[in-house]
Amino acid sequence: MVRVLILGLGMVGTTFSVGLERIKKGEIKPYGVPLANVDLGITINDIEIVGAIDIDERKVNSSIYDVAKRIYNMDNVPVTLKDIKVYPGLGGEFVKDLFPIYQADGDHKDTMDLVYKVFEELKPDVIVDVTTTQEGKIYNTWEEYEKDVLAGKAAPSQVYAYLALRYAEETRPVAYVNLIPTPVANNPVIVSAAERVNALVLGDDGATGATPLTADILEHLRERNRKVYSIAQFNIGGNTDFLALTDESRNKAKKETKSSVVKDILGYEAPNYIRPTGYLEPLGDKKFVAMHIMYESFNGVIDEIIVNMRINDSPALAGYIVDLARLAKLALDAGIAGTIYEINAFFMKRPAPLGSKNIARILAYQRLIEFINSIRNKEMATEEEKIPVQ
Numbered sequence: 001m002v003r004v005l006i007l008g009l010g011m012v013g014t015t016f017s018v019g020l021e022r023i024k025k026g027e028i029k030p031y032g033v034p035l036a037n038v039d040l041g042i043t044i045n046d047i048e049i050v051g052a053i054d055i056d057e058r059k060v061n062s063s064i065y066d067v068a069k070r071i072y073n074m075d076n077v078p079v080t081l082k083d084i085k086v087y088p089g090l091g092g093e094f095v096k097d098l099f100p101i102y103q104a105d106g107d108h109k110d111t112m113d114l115v116y117k118v119f120e121e122l123k124p125d126v127i128v129d130v131t132t133t134q135e136g137k138i139y140n141t142w143e144e145y146e147k148d149v150l151a152g153k154a155a156p157s158q159v160y161a162y163l164a165l166r167y168a169e170e171t172r173p174v175a176y177v178n179l180i181p182t183p184v185a186n187n188p189v190i191v192s193a194a195e196r197v198n199a200l201v202l203g204d205d206g207a208t209g210a211t212p213l214t215a216d217i218l219e220h221l222r223e224r225n226r227k228v229y230s231i232a233q234f235n236i237g238g239n240t241d242f243l244a245l246t247d248e249s250r251n252k253a254k255k256e257t258k259s260s261v262v263k264d265i266l267g268y269e270a271p272n273y274i275r276p277t278g279y280l281e282p283l284g285d286k287k288f289v290a291m292h293i294m295y296e297s298f299n300g301v302i303d304e305i306i307v308n309m310r311i312n313d314s315p316a317l318a319g320y321i322v323d324l325a326r327l328a329k330l331a332l333d334a335g336i337a338g339t340i341y342e343i344n345a346f347f348m349k350r351p352a353p354l355g356s357k358n359i360a361r362i363l364a365y366q367r368l369i370e371f372i373n374s375i376r377n378k379e380m381a382t383e384e385e386k387i388p389v390q
């Protein structure tokens, strides 16, 4: 079993819950789950959602079923989600411009205690962060980080990660999977602490949509020695994530996780504009993505690649969570702590640890499979050792 707790029951968290339960019922095929056909030793049926945490007062204290139906008007919502509850979280002051915030009793410290009790009660193996993007700092020392966490000044995701580390130390090993741009896995103080307490921190910012495709196209151009002159890539969407990103500080966090891909892959900086650009409500969750890449080829000719796409935003990330939950449990069971570049490089826009390179996803996929095989081979060798020789 892999016990999963969702932080932020928005479009992504809800789509993950509904899609997972439908796969388990045999209602849909696991398309969009990258490793569905790779044997991880942990199946999709082994994933159990134990709860969600949110701060939207319309969601807190209801069930995931209710949120899927009432807030997102989703069809085919499995009744199994009726028993899974939404608990109150922390950090409401960071998003009070976006929706009505649930008012918990007490101060920041009381709310932290309340969230910690939820962790203890639900006993998650994996905590998945799909909350609203917030600007967050990279801390130089643990003391500086802890001071901001306790004072309520750190980004909410960084506070949740702090509580997850405490939970790992006091209760059981846990993985914190950060799928939003706020730096968590890219905070070396958090990763070092995770190593000490048998926790895993994966992140940051799920790479869906145009980013992995851009990375693969750039690798293609690099391998053929075509000189890239410019890259324009923009996204316009109508979900609340895009609405949240109309705020400049939040968009800055997103831009930083998206544009590091260029130099990392090409080996040189090419002028680029890569970021979510706008909110257009009628597009809903199906964003419009456009890409233009201009480069020089043999004998000085200039070529251009132009891509236009409409992509369902939330399901793309939701499908990854199915694998990330299983991979995180696989790694925890193998006794790995800290962070794991092989997982981050495939799934994340800003793969931890801090300073790591973005690589093309076609290459990252091969490295990920090698990593999985190395763990699986060790597991099998240990199993063989346990079988007494006749």
Ligand SMILES: NC(=O)c1ccc[n+]([C@@H]2O[C@H](COP(=O)([O-])OP(=O)(O)OC[C@H]3O[C@@H](n4cnc5c(N)ncnc54)[C@H](O)[C@@H]3O)[C@@H](O)[C@H]2O)c1
Residues within 6 Å of the ligand: 007, 008, 009, 010, 011, 012, 013, 053, 054, 055, 056, 089, 090, 091, 092, 095, 099, 130, 131, 132, 133, 156, 157, 179, 180, 181, 205, 206, 207, 208, 209, 239, 240, 241, 244, 313, 314, 315, 316, 317
């Ligand atoms: N393809 C993708 O959709 C994609 C890709 C990469 C990253 N992301 C990131 O994933 C996150 C979720 O995306 P979404 O489309 O579901 O957004 P959303 O706005 O629909 O959902 C965010 C949810 O988090 C909740 N929330 C906000 N602050 C919280 C807090 N402090 N504690 C607990 N809950 C909190 C909100 O109430 C909401 O339910 C966003 O940060 C987005 O940038 C999405």
